[in-house]
Amino acid sequence: MSTVLFDAPGPRARRRHRLIAGVSSLLLLAAAYWVYTTFREEGLLTSTVVNDxxxxxxxxxxxxGFVSTLKAAALAIVGSVVFGAVFAIGRLSDHRVLRWPSTIVVEFFRAVPLVLLILGIWYGYKETIGTLMSLVLALTLYNGSVLAEVYRAGINAVPKxxxxxxxxxxxxxxxxxxxxxxxxxxxxxxxxxxxxxxIILKDTSLGFIIxxxxxxxxxxxxxxxxxxxxxxxxxxxxxxFILINYSMSKLAEYLERRLARRGERPIDMKAIESGLGQGAMSGGGGV
Amino acid sequence: MQVLIDNFGQILDGFAKTLWLLLFSGTIAAVLGTILVAMRVSPVAILRFAGTSYINVFRNTPLLLILLIIAFAAPDLGFTYEINNYFNFFFMAATVGLGLYAAAFVCEALRSGINSIPLGQAEAARSIGMTFAQSMRSVILPQAARAVIPPLASTYIALAKNTSVALAIGVTEASFIMKKLNAENAVARWQIFFGFAFGYMVIVAFIASAGALAERSGAKTR
Incomplete structure (x- = not known):
């Protein structure tokens, strides 16, 4: 494998790599054994615990609980996709009346921690819209704003x-x-x-706090x-969670690779989040 | 406004704790993230595998779950470390949890920086007679450092916002104080909300400007 970080290994380097591989496997095995014995000693893996x-x-x-999680996540995904589309078009509009409010909304909800949004909406509206919808609304506002930026970047990525x-x-x-x-x-x-x-599926767990x-x-x-x-x-x-999210991440990676094979660049999420990277502070770092 | 003024001391204390969380967990994330990225780009397959497994586990688990596991399962394993009453066990648990979680993202940010350098750069450096160390020092690493700044800045912005999850295990950081004030002054809830939102925005803006500054000063040396 060739990389910028090291030259192709010769016979001596290969021997050294084998040595490192041996030592690190031993260390990893030792760590795994230590975890296992600690669990045993503290009695966390006895058949009683497992059966109980x-x-x-x-x-x-x-x-x-898991069905409730999926319900909230599904509603939030649908909400975010729609919210994002509306505000992306707002931000891309030629009319200042539409562009400015959309910009303020999107930048605000991206800068506020989701926990704050969830708490704020829940305390404000739990009697009228209930706990589930408070959570969904908060998730929609936050993730919809992130998606709005993704859409905007995607539309701008189409050649002029x-x-x-x-x-x-x-x-x-x-x-x-x-x-x-x-x-x-x-x-x-x-x-x-x-x-x-x-991210939405992971963040649904924050329903915990309300x-x-x-x-x-x-x-x-x-x-x-x-x-x-x-x-x-x-x-x-x-x-x-890991099983579901890992498969979804793999799907995203596969689509990204397919794009790259055709010589096209997918949207860079990290640059969107920080507002840096295009050599400008126009994104304001999500402020 | 009155609520915010009356409880200004409390609010400041909350944000102080948020910043402590950010500082501690940010340090853990930086150190661990660097180790992880070294593993992930190393020529040794077993280290690459271990690094990748770590990333896949921590990136795909909800942060809240990580904090809960550390706060409530670590005592079962005999870990109950605390520095003092201020940096108590739950603060330490939140710090470690946030650090472990953010390390996965720091690692990916660093890796994307390294990957952004075309192989031709290293080949060109070697072919004009630079030693490996020279090519690293004056060609590869300076470029990697610049490419790393934007994703690293967004990772730390996300970490600053994520410190608020620590309220779920009872750390009295800013969002915990907001929850408390909300419960006490239901009428003033929107003032409270926007007050705290502003506080977080200041922190986020600070990290973003630091990133922009680093990016610009790096660009001069090009």
Whole structure:
């Protein structure tokens, strides 16, 4: 494998690499063994703990929590995709009346911690819209604003000649956006949108702080009941999250690679988030 | 405004704790992230595998879950470390959790910086007779450092905002104080919300400007 960081290894370097590989495998094995023995000594993996944790009522309870998580995440994903589209178009508008408010909204919700949004909306509206919708609204405002930036970057990534040619053909602004820019922009944006879905699913767990009965809240309750079952319960829930999110991340990576193979660049999420990287502070670092 | 003025001392204390969280966990993330990226780009397959596994586990787990595991499962394993009453066990748990979580993102930010340098740069440096160390010092690393700044800045901005999750395990940082004030003064909730939002924006703006400054001063040496 060739990289900027080291030359192709010769016989001596290869021997050294084998030595490092041997030593580090031993270290990793030792660490794994240490974790295992600690768990054993503290009695966290006995059959009693496992049976108590995974008794039927607990499993059902966790599954119900997981359904609530997926419900909130699904609503928030739909909401964010729509919210993002509306405000991206607002920010791309030629009219100052639309552009400025959209910019302020998007920049504000990206700069505020999600926890603050969730708490603010919940305290403000829990009686009128309920806990689930408070969570969904907060997730939508935050992630929708991030997606608005993704869309905007995607539409800007379409070569300028495309819209110029369409205007030359006599198309209207709406037609150019709908028929020319958007279909082409989607492929640039798709990896970033999927990554954002992973973030939404992860952030749904913050419903915990407003007592929404999602899976992490459920796990906490199960852990309170089972002696020494905290690690096993939380660990199981974490494993489920990792499984789902890892597959989604892999899908996003695959789409990104496919784009790169065609010599096109997907939207760079990191540059969007910090507002740096284009050599300008126009993004204001999410302020 | 009155609520914010009356409780100004408390609010400041909250943000002080937020900044302590950011400082401690940011340091952990920087150190661990550097180790991880060294593993991920190393020529040794087992180290690459270990680094990648770490990233996949921590990047795909909700931060809240990581904090809860450390705060409530670590005592079961016999870890109950605390410095004093201010930096108590839950503060330490939040710091470690945030650090472990952010390290995964720091690693990816550093890696994307290294990957952004075309192989031709290293080949050109070697072919004009630079030693490996020279090519590293004067060609590869300066360019990597510049490329790393934007993603690193956004990682730290995200970390600053993520410190607010620590309220779930009872760390009395800014968002915890906001929750408390909200419970006490229901009428003034929007003033409270915007007051705290402003506080976080100041922190975020500070990190962003530091990033922009670093980026600009780096550009001069090009």
């Amino acid at each position: 944790t995974f008794q039927n009522s607990n499993v059902t309870f966790l599954l119900e 000649g495309q819209s110029e040619a369409s205007y030359a053909l006599g198309m209207r602004k709406g037609q150019v956006m709908r028929m020319i820019l958007m279909p082409q922009a989607v492929k640039f944006m798709l990896p970033a949108i999927i990554s954002q879905c992973v 007592l929404y009965p999602e899976v992490v809240r459920g796990a906490k309750q199960v852990a309170n009941f089972v002696d020494d079952g905290t690690l096993l319960t939380f660990g199981t829930v974490a494993a489920v």
